[in-house]
Amino acid sequence: MSLKVGIIGCGGIANGKHLPALAEVKEVELVAFCDLIVERAEEAKMHYGTLTAKTFTDYQEMLKDVELDIVHVCTPNNSHAELSIAAMKADCHVMCEKPMAKTAEQARSMIEAAKKTGKKLTIGYQNRFRKDSMYLHEICQEEELGDIYFAKAHAIRRRAVPTWGVFLDEEAQGGGPLIDIGTHALDLTLWMMNNYKPKYVVGNTYHKLSETENAANAWGPWNPKEFTVEDSAFGYIVMENGAAIFLESSWALNSLDVKEAKTTLSGTKGGADMNDGLTINGEDHSMLFEKKIELEPGGVDFYDGAGDKPEVLEAQSWIDAILNDTDPVVKPEEALVVTEILEAIYQASQTNQPVFLNQ
Structure with a gap:
């Protein structure tokens, strides 16, 4: 068909x-x-x-x-x-x-x-279809990390402000790095935790480096007069069950700790991070361990083991859901929670007050 x-x-x-x-x-x-x-x-x-x-x-x-x-x-x-x-x-x-x-x-x-x-x-949200994401989601579903009660959602660039299209236009986009790349990191984190019940949010947005003239940037200097969205945004989300998420997002930040569309998880049985590949950590027989996950087979001539790209897997999964009349991997109700949290961070930054959700 x-x-x-x-x-x-x-x-x-x-x-x-x-x-x-x-x-x-x-x-x-x-x-x-x-x-x-x-x-x-x-x-x-x-x-x-x-x-x-x-x-x-x-x-x-x-x-x-x-x-x-x-x-x-x-x-x-x-x-x-x-x-x-x-x-x-x-x-x-x-x-x-x-x-x-x-x-x-x-x-x-x-x-x-x-x-x-x-x-x-x-x-x-094609980052769900990366190999590290799919592997980590599977072990989270199997509760290998236990109850995940603290997480970090990472979306930090040192100098990579998109200067084309309407990325810098608040009216068209609704925001900057928070709604652009922070959304990917938050989606990944909520998906791993399988927790879509936020209680309240606090946050701050910043217009600091956006005012820089002739700035160093991956896509050339931006025009400060056109930069109407934030250059950085940070949020702290508390869920109904007490779990907490720290969300960091920036297009331009004086930091060498650069990582995008990644998550760090801490649970009662173990933890995981995507900082340098995928690493699982925990305790076994009163000893601490770190387990590095080899996501590529490697070692075979003429085969790089790359497999399908995340966007191709996303597209195929989406079409399969329609043909087989099943739910898509990214459910709209899940994406709504991401948008609600992002909106709450913007609101909290404007009011300097916590924003309570689902009240």
């Missing part, structure tokens, strides 16, 4: 992740491409589309004109909810790029639309 897929937003994340990943899934036909800049839609069609694929600059026209099974939403955060809801109402399953939405209210409206239409909805 072949599923017909349409793409809304043919920019960086579509070309860097969604389109090449979907192209490797044999059950998929890429038949519609929509972008406000028609040349981008045409280029995406040329590289990935079927012979009869169509291009659009209006997503409503695409949804009316082409019979689609699935839509991937790859646009700025402020349009995620509007586009996802419209696609589900047009009888399409939806994968929306992370974060789920600019606001928690918008994210909740997406879940309501999924329930009303009966369509599947998932969010693009």
Whole structure:
């Protein structure tokens, strides 16, 4: 069976992740491409589309004109909810790029639309499909670490501010590194803990290095006048069962402790970190141990053991969920909690007060 897929937003994340990943899934036909800049839609069609694929600059026209099974939403955060809801109402399953939405209210409206239409909805947290993530999740499910009561979610860059598109635009994105890369680290951490019941949140955001002229940066200097989002954000989340999570996120920080989309876990039976590969630690017969996990087989000529990329595994898993009518790996209710926590950190920073959730 072949599923017909349409793409809304043919920019960086579509070309860097969604389109090449979907192209490797044999059950998929890429038949519609929509972008406000028609040349981008045409280029995406040329590289990935079927012979009869169509291009659009209006997503409503695409949804009316082409019979689609699935839509991937790859646009700025402020349009995620509007586009996802419209696609589900047009009888399409939806994968929306992370974060789920600019606001928690918008994210909740997406879940309501999924329930009303009966369509599947998932969010693009591809880091769950890394080898280290999948291995660690498995041992967490088997309770090898015991009760995980403290964790750290890491998303720190020393100088890697995205200077293209709308990343620096608060109105379009809703925030900076917290909502961009902090969201990945938090999703991984909550998934490992299998704990989606936050009680309260405190946090701070900073506009410090964003004011630097001619700054050193992986993608060239940023314009301080256009840098309307935070450059760093930090949050402390307390869950209903007493567990705590420290979330750190930054695009630009004077630190050599750089790590992105990683988690550190501490449980009653053991701990784990992704700091230098994946390491499990614990105590055995009154002795402490560290176990380094070898995630690649190695040692075989002409084979690097890399396996499928996380984004390809994500795409295949998503398509399989639709074909087999099963839940997607990333459930929208889980992604909603991530958005609620991120929103609470921003609010706590503005008010200098804890923000209580689920009250």
